[in-house]
Amino acid sequence: MQRETERRLAAEALDRVERRAIPQAESTMVIDGARYTADTALAAESTALFRRHPLLVALGCEIPQPGNYLAFDIAGVPVLLVRDDEGSVRGLLNTCRHRGARLLSGEGTVGKAFACPYHGWAYDRCGVLRALPESEHFPEVDVDDTRLMRFPTEERDGLIWLLLDPTAAKVPDPGLEALGRELAGYRLSDHVRRGSHTWTKRMNWKLGVDTFLELHHVAVLHRRTIAKTILRQAFLYEPFGRHARLVAPRRSIEDQRCEDPANWRLVPHATIIYRLFPNAVLLSQGPHMELYRFFPDPEQPGTTECRITFSSPADDDAVRDWDEVLGLVLGVLDREDFAMMESVQSNLAAGLQREVMFGRNEIGLQNFHRVRDAALIE
Ligand code: FES
Ligand SMILES: [Fe+2]
Numbered sequence: 410m411q412r413e414t415e416r417r418l419a420a421e422a423l424d425r426v427e428r429r430a431i432p433q434a435e436s437t438m439v440i441d442g443a444r445y446t447a448d449t450a451l452a453a454e455s456t457a458l459f460r461r462h463p464l465l466v467a468l469g470c471e472i473p474q475p476g477n478y479l480a481f482d483i484a485g486v487p488v489l490l491v492r493d494d495e496g497s498v499r500g501l502l503n504t505c506r507h508r509g510a511r512l513l514s515g516e517g518t519v520g521k522a523f524a525c526p527y528h529g530w531a532y533d534r535c536g537v538l539r540a541l542p543e544s545e546h547f548p549e550v551d552v553d554d555t556r557l558m559r560f561p562t563e564e565r566d567g568l569i570w571l572l573l574d575p576t577a578a579k580v581p582d583p584g585l586e587a588l589g590r591e592l593a594g595y596r597l598s599d600h601v602r603r604g605s606h607t608w609t610k611r612m613n614w615k616l617g618v619d620t621f622l623e624l625h626h627v628a629v630l631h632r633r634t635i636a637k638t639i640l641r642q643a644f645l646y647e648p649f650g651r652h653a654r655l656v657a658p659r660r661s662i663e664d665q666r667c668e669d670p671a672n673w674r675l676v677p678h679a680t681i682i683y684r685l686f687p688n689a690v691l692l693s694q695g696p697h698m699e700l701y702r703f704f705p706d707p708e709q710p711g712t713t714e715c716r717i718t719f720s721s722p723a724d725d726d727a728v729r730d731w732d733e734v735l736g737l738v739l740g741v742l743d744r745e746d747f748a749m750m751e752s753v754q755s756n757l758a759a760g761l762q763r764e765v766m767f768g769r770n771e772i773g774l775q776n777f778h779r780v781r782d783a784a785l786i787e
Pocket of ligand 1: 506528
């Protein structure tokens, strides 16, 4: 985040803390809970959201070296991210041109070429076929001119964006507006991955995003854990196109009230939550960043893969036990937030109470769901 933005937001946070004034929507909003449970809702989102909008799929530091790869599914589509010999990130369909086998799984490093586990067709890091065993049986296949399907992929300021449309030539502008410069200010391209985790949860992908969009629940759901550190009566909220930023100040922000406002800081005293449409949430936790991505199971609206990565600057010399940091943060998320979301999912799936209500203080949820609704009919 740039200093000027940081000073401005710190001033706004301190003012809101003093006035106990939170941003509010004009009215409550009621939605049909079927958007979390219906196959039709998921099918519409898979087409209109996941295939038409650039997706923030990874941090560059998850695959820092040539040959590093990540394999994961986006709404049922098997995707492979590989860093090629020149250092660019390639987004490939993780499906062999021969008979459709999945080429790689999980994450790791491949050499200059990697072979399909079924019959051994071998591809280079750009997805070009380089070797075909017993090629005499495939006289029409032109090695070096056969390639895996490609998705437009772009690494920008340490963030990897992908468009899940192999017919498109490039990744469209994600429409970050002023957030683009703000995110660049975190210098994520100088970050190192400190840990990753993947969960499969029995909740709709939007419930994963919803988790991060209001602070109203902190005093109740998190009363025994993080409630004491967060000033829930004074958050900041600002939409940027389809995306948004929510700031949750911690109590320590007040310690600088007597200092010169020119020196006020926000980053060390707040959790800054960037909701990056449609399915990613990037958090600044002060010394480190966290990226959450929610990928729906293509067949089940109530099942989601959550991919989580923590990073911090390469020159971060604070001695920290990262397993412990991940354990603490993810423990609260798992046992409190996502456990609650799984129960919401199963209650809504029971199908009797259909409506879900967002209060005026849940402006972040109102905005996310309105943006989602608008994108479905674009
Ligand atoms: S399916 Fe990959 S080599 Fe046969
Ligand atoms: Fe929470």
